[in-house]
Amino acid sequence: MLTDMLNNNPTFATAFVAVIIAISLSAVFCKKRRLTSKEGHPLPPGPPATWFWENVMPTVNIGSTFVDWATEYGPVIMLRQGGVIAIVITRVDAATEIMEKEGSALADRPPMIAADELLSGCKRITLVGSGDRFRRLRKAVHTHFQAKAVDTYKDIQFEQARALILDILNDPNSHQKHTHRYSASILLRITYGKSGLTSTDDPDFVGVREVVAHFIEGMRPGAYLVDRFPWLKFVPGYGRRLRSFHDSDLKFYRGQLSRVERAMSSSEDVSPSFSRTLLENVHDHQLSFDEMSFLAGSVFEAGSDTTANAIITIIMAAACFPDAQMRVQEEFNMVVGMDRLPSWNDWDSLPQLHAFISESFRWRPVTPLGLAHRSTRDIIWRGYYIPAGTSVTGNQWAISRDPVAFPDPENFHPQRWLDQNGQLRNDVNSFAFGFGRRVCPGMYFANRSLFIALAVLLWSFRIVERPDAPIDTTPDMDNIVAHLVPFEVDFVPRIEEARLREMVVM
Numbered sequence: 001m002l003t004d005m006l007n008n009n010p011t012f013a014t015a016f017v018a019v020i021i022a023i024s025l026s027a028v029f030c031k032k033r034r035l036t037s038k039e040g041h042p043l044p045p046g047p048p049a050t051w052f053w054e055n056v057m058p059t060v061n062i063g064s065t066f067v068d069w070a071t072e073y074g075p076v077i078m079l080r081q082g083g084v085i086a087i088v089i090t091r092v093d094a095a096t097e098i099m100e101k102e103g104s105a106l107a108d109r110p111p112m113i114a115a116d117e118l119l120s121g122c123k124r125i126t127l128v129g130s131g132d133r134f135r136r137l138r139k140a141v142h143t144h145f146q147a148k149a150v151d152t153y154k155d156i157q158f159e160q161a162r163a164l165i166l167d168i169l170n171d172p173n174s175h176q177k178h179t180h181r182y183s184a185s186i187l188l189r190i191t192y193g194k195s196g197l198t199s200t201d202d203p204d205f206v207g208v209r210e211v212v213a214h215f216i217e218g219m220r221p222g223a224y225l226v227d228r229f230p231w232l233k234f235v236p237g238y239g240r241r242l243r244s245f246h247d248s249d250l251k252f253y254r255g256q257l258s259r260v261e262r263a264m265s266s267s268e269d270v271s272p273s274f275s276r277t278l279l280e281n282v283h284d285h286q287l288s289f290d291e292m293s294f295l296a297g298s299v300f301e302a303g304s305d306t307t308a309n310a311i312i313t314i315i316m317a318a319a320c321f322p323d324a325q326m327r328v329q330e331e332f333n334m335v336v337g338m339d340r341l342p343s344w345n346d347w348d349s350l351p352q353l354h355a356f357i358s359e360s361f362r363w364r365p366v367t368p369l370g371l372a373h374r375s376t377r378d379i380i381w382r383g384y385y386i387p388a389g390t391s392v393t394g395n396q397w398a399i400s401r402d403p404v405a406f407p408d409p410e411n412f413h414p415q416r417w418l419d420q421n422g423q424l425r426n427d428v429n430s431f432a433f434g435f436g437r438r439v440c441p442g443m444y445f446a447n448r449s450l451f452i453a454l455a456v457l458l459w460s461f462r463i464v465e466r467p468d469a470p471i472d473t474t475p476d477m478d479n480i481v482a483h484l485v486p487f488e489v490d491f492v493p494r495i496e497e498a499r500l501r502e503m504v505v506m
């Protein structure tokens with residue numbers, strides 16, 4: 001019957017031959033690949049192979065699968081797909097020793113055909129491999145978002161944090177929407193100089209949400225077979241959906257940058273922004289117009305959903321753990337009092353707030369799967385061999401549940417981030433912003449956006465879980481950015497409401 005199909009159906013015959021060649025090549029490649037280092041160090045352990053040396057990466061319940069595997073196989077788990085070796089790190093000390101200390105060997109990204117080639121046209125900084133182009137992209141972002149630069153944006157963040165309180169007073173049930181508006185407003189202003197996003201119907205807000213949805217789809221583990229069988233990208237018609245997303249995303253990002261360019265070339269007074277800096281410094285970074293369009297857009301998309309989801313997680317944690325919330329508010333009572341809003345000057349005096357934020361990141365990591373890096377040279381770690389070309393990922397869900405670094409990890413316990421004097425410890429890290437040379441370049445900015453929003457929010461309201469609306473705290477973790485199930489809470493003003501309105505409007 002097979003012979004009949006091969007003889008009578010040329011399309012089937014071609015596909016069949018292609019599959020056989022692909023399988024044979026990957027088998028030969030697997031056999032040839034050294035399974036130990038020159039000195040005889042073995043690869044790290046991992047679950048047994050299922051077929052043809054394959055042990056497929058989980059695509060559902062990924063975080064909890066790695067938590068279980070960490071107990072069975074240890075802190076560094078090896079999976080093999082054809083000729084490709086993937087390592088997943090599940091513990092803090094292994095992450096520190098491999099991802100941080102060997103950071104220079106792990107600045108690269110593995111090929112991601114669906115998300116990088118087809119969806120991003122190889123323009124997205126998040127997925128670009130190491131090398132000269134990556135350095136130029138990263139330097140451009142660093143200049144604008146490094147620790148020294150981000151102080152300049154404090155007024156914008158404070159103004160938007162006060163607007164967030166007003167939004168919640170006016171329409172508490174839409175708190176998730178307001179939080180997205182908060183983070184998008186700030187980023188639209190910093191990235192494109194656009195002021196005052198007043199509603200979530202704004203076309204720029206709607207546009208970027210669409211691009212983020214495309215990215216999340218392209219990055220969904222196991223969603224695209226082409227990442228396992230790269231030859232599929234040559235099959236006519238394959239990847240049409242991703243390529244069309246790319247075209248519309250690029251059009252949207254070009255439109256944003258063109259608007260800034262047009263304003264600069266007219267006599268308009270153009271606010272400072274990341275885009276303006278990019279357009280003014282083409283000689284330094286040598287990026288094309290499309291590369292700049294995608295870079296500005298990538299910064300906006302990388303920052304807006306993550307920041308909003310982090311704040312929503314913290315609102316959820318405040319409602320679920322009222323005692324921990326009360327400690328933060330007791331600290332406000334002592335440090336800030338009730339006659340003024342918290343301000344930037346309180347940054348160093350609110351360790352309970354910082355600890356609450358860090359614990360929320362650990363409890364429900366915003367990017368639970370982590371992003372894969374790739375080793376560019378062989379690494380030997382505690383007697384195990386991680387060959388050059390390995391995809392290396394720190395699984396943030398599992399790392400955050402490391403029972404040695406975070407005893408009783410399922411317990412929400414902000415005090416674990418504080419020393420015996422009540423000051424923030426600097427010897428613990430749950431790697432919420434990633435690792436080594438690819439660590440999130442927006443982390444200083446993001447930390448400030450979170451601090452001021454949450455200082456003002458938790459100072460203004462006691463957040464209470466409603467008896468008639470129990471919160472489902474389990475996020476959908478199988479995405480690059482975790483998504484929480486929508487929930488409702490009561491925001492009970494801690495001072496008289498009219499006075500609160502007066503204070504935030506100023």
Ligand code: HEM
Nearest residue numbers: 126302303306307310366367371433434435438440442446
């Ligand atoms: C709570 C908020 C945020 C979280 C949790 C977060 C987390 C992350 C993580 C885990 C990575 C990958 C790191 C790695 O590969 O090891 C990353 C990359 C990145 N983030 Fe963030 N991020 C946040 C906010 C921001 C903001 C506000 C910006 C922009 C201002 C930003 C810009 C970027 C960019 C451009 C990359 C790609 C860097 C690269 O591949 O070299 N992020 N972020």
